[in-house]
Amino acid sequence: MAFLELKKVRKGFGAGEKRTQVLSDIDIAIEEGEFVAIVGYSGAGKTTLISLIAGLLRPDSGSVTLKGVEITEPGPDRGVVFQNYSLLPWMTVYENIALAVDQIFPNWSPEKKKQHTEKYIAMVNLSPAREKKPGELSGGMRQRVSVARALAMEPQVLLLDEPLSALDALTRATLQDEIERIWEKEKRTVVLITNDVDEGILLADRIVPLSAGPNATLGPSVRVDIERPRDRKAINHDPRYKEIRREVIGYLLGDGGRKRVKVSKTLVLPNLLPEDLDAPRQWFRGRQPRRRDEIKHEAVEIGS
Amino acid sequence: MNKTKFDSILLPFVGIAACVFIWWCVAGKPVTKQVRDDFGDVVTVTSRVGISADLPGPIETWHKTRDYILKPFEKRGELDQGILAFTWLSLKLVAQGYCIALLVGTPIGFCLGLSKTFSKIFDPIIQILRPVSPLAWLPLGMVLFSSVKISDAAGHVLFGAIDAAALFTIAVCAMWPTVLNTAVGVRAIPQDYLNVAKVLKLSRAKTLCKVLVPATLPYMFTGFRLSLGIAWLVIVAAEMLTGRPGVGGFLWQQYNAQSFAHIILCILTIGVVGFVLDRLMSVVERRFKAV
Numbered sequence: 001m002a003f004l005e006l007k008k009v010r011k012g013f014g015a016g017e018k019r020t021q022v023l024s025d026i027d028i029a030i031e032e033g034e035f036v037a038i039v040g041y042s043g044a045g046k047t048t049l050i051s052l053i054a055g056l057l058r059p060d061s062g063s064v065t066l067k068g069v070e071i072t073e074p075g076p077d078r079g080v081v082f083q084n085y086s087l088l089p090w091m092t093v094y095e096n097i098a099l100a101v102d103q104i105f106p107n108w109s110p111e112k113k114k115q116h117t118e119k120y121i122a123m124v125n126l127s128p129a130r131e132k133k134p135g136e137l138s139g140g141m142r143q144r145v146s147v148a149r150a151l152a153m154e155p156q157v158l159l160l161d162e163p164l165s166a167l168d169a170l171t172r173a174t175l176q177d178e179i180e181r182i183w184e185k186e187k188r189t190v191v192l193i194t195n196d197v198d199e200g201i202l203l204a205d206r207i208v209p210l211s212a213g214p215n216a217t218l219g220p221s222v223r224v225d226i227e228r229p230r231d232r233k234a235i236n237h238d239p240r241y242k243e244i245r246r247e248v249i250g251y252l253l254g255d256g257g258r259k260r261v262k263v264s265k266t267l268v269l270p271n272l273l274p275e276d277l278d279a280p281r282q283w284f285r286g287r288q289p290r291r292r293d294e295i296k297h298e299a300v301e302i303g304s
Numbered sequence: 305m306n307k308t309k310f311d312s313i314l315l316p317f318v319g320i321a322a323c324v325f326i327w328w329c330v331a332g333k334p335v336t337k338q339v340r341d342d343f344g345d346v347v348t349v350t351s352r353v354g355i356s357a358d359l360p361g362p363i364e365t366w367h368k369t370r371d372y373i374l375k376p377f378e379k380r381g382e383l384d385q386g387i388l389a390f391t392w393l394s395l396k397l398v399a400q401g402y403c404i405a406l407l408v409g410t411p412i413g414f415c416l417g418l419s420k421t422f423s424k425i426f427d428p429i430i431q432i433l434r435p436v437s438p439l440a441w442l443p444l445g446m447v448l449f450s451s452v453k454i455s456d457a458a459g460h461v462l463f464g465a466i467d468a469a470a471l472f473t474i475a476v477c478a479m480w481p482t483v484l485n486t487a488v489g490v491r492a493i494p495q496d497y498l499n500v501a502k503v504l505k506l507s508r509a510k511t512l513c514k515v516l517v518p519a520t521l522p523y524m525f526t527g528f529r530l531s532l533g534i535a536w537l538v539i540v541a542a543e544m545l546t547g548r549p550g551v552g553g554f555l556w557q558q559y560n561a562q563s564f565a566h567i568i569l570c571i572l573t574i575g576v577v578g579f580v581l582d583r584l585m586s587v588v589e590r591r592f593k594a595v
Contacts, residue, residue, distance in 0.1 A: 054503065056499060056502060056503075073502075074499075074502040074503045074505065075503070075505055076503070076504060076505060078503075079503075080499075080503050082496060082499065084496055085496075086496035086497065086499060086500050088497060088500065088514070088515065088518070088519075090518040090519075090521075099504070099514060100504055103504045103505065103506060103510075104504070153504075
């Protein structure tokens with residue numbers, strides 16, 4: 001049995017006519033310690049997928065199980081790093097992480113809690129900024145705090161929801177290296193959601209493409225069998241890298257690409273005729289617009 | 305001298321001077337005439353002339369009220385005290401009513417913001433009660449608390465129906481901005497913060513004090529500030545109707561005594577105190593919004 005498993009998961013939003021089926025027939029099994037990247041279009045339902053695993057949403061049908069136990073609500077066994085950091089702005093870096101530590105390990109001594117919190121702040125290289133509030137930090141630093149908070153919970157699965165997409169390219173690269181370094185050290189199960197295929201290849205053991213929505217589903221997964229640690233400069237020349245890249249992008253642009261949707265709708269012309277400038281103006285009413293269905297009599301001249 | 309500084313100090317004085325000038329023009333001025341009366345004697349007759357003949361001018365007002373201003377804490381009688389003594393009495397009452405308003409209003413606001421059902425049940429009632437004037441609440445307060453009477457050993461009433469009614473009026477009127485702003489603030493909490501609470505499985509109490517309250521604080525303080533303004537507005541009405549000693553009570557008593565200079569003093573005091581309270585609250589508010 002797989003460690004984290006999604007079976008025949010379907011999820012839609014809205015009701016009646018307006019209902020959109022976001023995800024359908026999602027099937028994936030993730031092993032313990034595996035780093036899986038799910039790559040897909042923006043708006044395809046990637047965040048919905050991670051919310052299902054986190055337990056923030058429940059699937060309409062199908063099941064999400066962690067170690068064979070159905071996920072019904074959010075819990076500290078699945079640490080989430082949200083796209084928009086989700087730090088509490090009135091707390092310092094230390095307090096944000098300590099809040100999580102306090103909550104997950106209530107029985108630890110204060111000394112141990114403090115050590116644990118400090119350890120993870122140091123892991124993301126933020127020790128000098130520990131007393132700062134999120135408002136005083138750059139985007140990359142905030143995201144590192146968010147990663148540290150998720151890791152400090154010692155979750156069984158780490159869920160990264162486009163953690164780097166809001167950052168500039170250089171900060172992104174540094175943080176990618178940092179995530180890889182931390183993963184090497186901690187060896188946790190990670191699900192990374194991203195729209196960047198290169199990021200997926202650089203970090204993950206396996207890439208799973210998510211087709212475009214609506215009715216997004218997972219495509220065939222591609223194993224990334226490139227030696228670790230991966231060097232971002234050398235990797236560009238690796239033939240295997242190019243092959244994986246072609247395979248994933250091929251699926252995303254081909255089978256999993258945007259479906260052309262056929263729309264049919266009746267176009268209704270406005271029930272209004274052009275203003276008749278010759279008609280006399282009436283007191284107070286002026287010239288009223290003429291409507292097609294108000295015309296009782298219409299004479300059509302036919303040329304002889 | 306810096307131009308902007310010059311403007312911000314001098315221009316307000318221009319406005320004040322203009323107002324005082326208009327006041328002086330409108331006010332009545334005493335005119336003394338020597339008139340020969342029916343018996344052929346020369347008598348001095350003083351009469352007031354002007355657009356509002358009975359309204360004392362700025363200088364006259366100063367002369368008549370200087371006792372109250374220069375000895376601000378003197379107590380000559382229950383309704384004849386220095387102006388700051390009266391202000392202190394009014395502020396004490398406002399503080400009590402305001403505290404009640406905050407203690408009652410904030411939880412109601414939280415309930416309204418958190419629960420759709422609760423807000424559907426109580427929103428119509430709030431919308432109806434909100435615009436009711438303090439003058440209308442006071443008689444109701446009198447009836448509600450007619451049996452309230454706390455006396456000391458000597459039999460002096462320490463806290464009677466009138467005091468309870470005044471407190472009730474201030475609290476009820478001042479509560480609404482706090483209630484509504486808190487509710488709006490709770491509804492405006494970003495989903496992200498709530499997701500954090502959910503993922504960490506924070507208990508209800510912990511979610512409230514670690515996430516909900518800090519996230520709502522800026523909105524709450526806007527409400528608190530508006531509430532304080534209203535509480536200070538209501539105090540005058542409450543004191544006028546109940547005759548309690550205080551700025552409003554003094555104003556009403558002086559109106560009955562036809563002592564218009566004192567009324568102007570009261571109006572100015574009420575305005576200045578209201579302004580100072582608002583400034584103080586905005587300083588506190590800014591500190592919380594800076595987060």
